[in-house]
Amino acid sequence: MTMTEPTAEGRFGDFGGMFVPETLVPACQELDRAFREAWADPSFRAELDHLLTTYAGRPSPLTECQNLSEALGCRILLKREDLNHTGSHKINNVLGQALLAKRMGKTRLVAETGAGQHGVATATAAALFGMDCIVYMGTVDIERQKLNVFRMQLLGAEVRPAESGSQTLKDAVNEAMRHWVSVVESTHYCLGSVMGPHPYPWMVREFHRVIGDESRQQCAELLDGGVPDVVVACVGGGSNAAGIFAGFADTDALLVGAEPAGGAAVGRAVPGIVHGSRSYLMQDEWGQVLEAESISAGLDYPGIGPEHAHLAATGRARYEPVTDAEVVEAFQLLARTEGIIPALESAHAIAWVSKCRDELRGKTVLINLSGRGDKDVNQMMDELG
Amino acid sequence: MIGSVEQALRARRDAGGSCLVPYVTGGLGDDWLDTARAVAAAGADAIEIGIPFSDPVMDGPTIQAANDRALAAGATPQSILDQLRDADLGIPAAVMTYGNIAYHMGWERFAQSLAAAGVAGCILPDVPLEETGPWTEAADAAGIETILLAAPTAPDSRLPRIVERSRGFVYGVGLLGITGVREALAASAVEIAGRLKTVTDLPVLVGVGIGTPAQAVEVSKVADGVVVGSAVVQRMLDGAGPEGVAELVAEFRQALDAK
Ligand SMILES: Cc1ncc(COP(=O)(O)O)c(C=O)c1O
Numbered sequence: 011m012t013m014t015e016p017t018a019e020g021r022f023g024d025f026g027g028m029f030v031p032e033t034l035v036p037a038c039q040e041l042d043r044a045f046r047e048a049w050a051d052p053s054f055r056a057e058l059d060h061l062l063t064t065y066a067g068r069p070s071p072l073t074e075c076q077n078l079s080e081a082l083g084c085r086i087l088l089k090r091e092d093l094n095h096t097g098s099h100k101i102n103n104v105l106g107q108a109l110l111a112k113r114m115g116k117t118r119l120v121a122e123t124g125a126g127q128h129g130v131a132t133a134t135a136a137a138l139f140g141m142d143c144i145v146y147m148g149t150v151d152i153e154r155q156k157l158n159v160f161r162m163q164l165l166g167a168e169v170r171p172a173e174s175g176s177q178t179l180k181d182a183v184n185e186a187m188r189h190w191v192s193v194v195e196s197t198h199y200c201l202g203s204v205m206g207p208h209p210y211p212w213m214v215r216e217f218h219r220v221i222g223d224e225s226r227q228q229c230a231e232l233l234d235g236g237v238p239d240v241v242v243a244c245v246g247g248g249s250n251a252a253g254i255f256a257g258f259a260d261t262d263a264l265l266v267g268a269e270p271a272g273g274a275a276v277g278r279a280v281p282g283i284v285h286g287s288r289s290y291l292m293q294d295e296w297g298q299v300l301e302a303e304s305i306s307a308g309l310d311y312p313g314i315g316p317e318h319a320h321l322a323a324t325g326r327a328r329y330e331p332v333t334d335a336e337v338v339e340a341f342q343l344l345a346r347t348e349g350i351i352p353a354l355e356s357a358h359a360i361a362w363v364s365k366c367r368d369e370l371r372g373k374t375v376l377i378n379l380s381g382r383g384d385k386d387v388n389q390m391m392d393e394l395g
Numbered sequence: 396m397i398g399s400v401e402q403a404l405r406a407r408r409d410a411g412g413s414c415l416v417p418y419v420t421g422g423l424g425d426d427w428l429d430t431a432r433a434v435a436a437a438g439a440d441a442i443e444i445g446i447p448f449s450d451p452v453m454d455g456p457t458i459q460a461a462n463d464r465a466l467a468a469g470a471t472p473q474s475i476l477d478q479l480r481d482a483d484l485g486i487p488a489a490v491m492t493y494g495n496i497a498y499h500m501g502w503e504r505f506a507q508s509l510a511a512a513g514v515a516g517c518i519l520p521d522v523p524l525e526e527t528g529p530w531t532e533a534a535d536a537a538g539i540e541t542i543l544l545a546a547p548t549a550p551d552s553r554l555p556r557i558v559e560r561s562r563g564f565v566y567g568v569g570l571l572g573i574t575g576v577r578e579a580l581a582a583s584a585v586e587i588a589g590r591l592k593t594v595t596d597l598p599v600l601v602g603v604g605i606g607t608p609a610q611a612v613e614v615s616k617v618a619d620g621v622v623v624g625s626a627v628v629q630r631m632l633d634g635a636g637p638e639g640v641a642e643l644v645a646e647f648r649q650a651l652d653a654k
Binding site: 027031188191281298 | 448449450452453455459463466471472473493494495496498499500520521522523524525526543544545546547548549550553557568570571572573
């Protein structure tokens, strides 16, 4: 199996599509055309590669963790997306979309954010390209990710609170879409994960494919041309996971997505339609969307990108829940054994490996360390203090 | 027998009048059904009944608040349809909800539930032309009219395809934005009405951003009529009761009749 293009209708198997208000259909279609053209245009690719290298700091290193490997009994490799400019994988997608928005003649970016990492990345790109930037963020997340709110403001973005519903990522997406409907002609919606209407799930995965492509090559060098036995990533919407999975989908590697136990969309495997696509979705008996609950703002989302639903339905990838308590433990474990403070989101991937150490004994495990934990230090002070 | 949404609207238009379709949130307050009846009696040609959804991306603060309140009070798609079945509104009703409510129940079962409740039409604003196939198949089979939206952003080439697949009427989106009352009528309201009128004989109604009788009159100089949502729902939220809401609808009716 490979992770290639969805159908013309934006379908990955039964999942995906373009379930948006009519007002947005032409904008999504225009984006589909523009992305196809740009992605096939060597000058666009060269410009993006140049930015990824000279601005974002790619390629990100692959770190072999001697101490953690010893502690857990398997060989652990970390893909260091935490070392990217702005501190997470999110910058890969944002630089791609901002460059595309500029090419399409858009002058404003609107984004949603959970943990604030995507918001910070979008604000960063907007500053770099001289664009206006509005970021919607749930009021609950504004409180638990204060540092990132201030970072966005420093970068010149306007942070608008999403006060409806659960006041987290789901509601920030609603508000961003509502705003986009009213300014669609001047504004690009810079969506932060592999979710939403076509072409976003595909486009965002392609912009993150660089994680998987680099890892594949780095692993080949380290493993004598081999691939790891297991590739693990945390899953909110699923962008860092999609990026790293894309590099290994055609191998024998076991692909694992770590979901928060309180936001395990795949675990319940009920299909639904929200935010532009059909995918697995946490919902009640009538189809009302349920509120996710997670210690990590970036994974506090009741859905998952449609391609992940497809990977789960076909059995190519597994999605496993980890609890908040396991995550807090893993957060400290990586800090103490390797001197790396992970983002709480990324700590989900560590937590799954730690929890399944018996099953993984002797295996080579590649973990996508999607972000660094500076933004979470305040929250952890409360948690552990 | 009440007949279809399209028949009711054509009858009004053929008689030289402008169509009025108010929107009432199902399950909002114990007296929402009385409100729907009073609205019907105040001169509406058809009525939209909203089935609340947790994440209504096409809706502004008023209808969001109405949704939240109805959901908190325990409203479900089935409870609303059960109440509608015996409602005897006297005019055709169209349900407005979001795709997941229908999809979760199953396209076919949802269409059949609407038919069983005596509902004539349905609007799913996040299921656009490209995605509507499986739903319209079920709706057509159950005799439910699927009303499609047409927005100012649509290129000319898209409008004929929308009106061809729309039943009941075609819903012109009056502005770039979500539902809610605006101070002034957007120029795009008259514009989308004009563009739609040149490509279809189906009734053309404009909704989203039509909040006052004067705005309704203005847009109905070109359109065949209007959908009035947030202004009506705001009255319900304010506790105006069936009579208070009907008063507003009567004002729209009078203004349109005097046009
Ligand atoms: C560091 C980090 N990892 C992961 C995520 C979750 O996003 P995704 O599932 O799209 O990778 C976030 C989101 O905020 C994040 O900040």
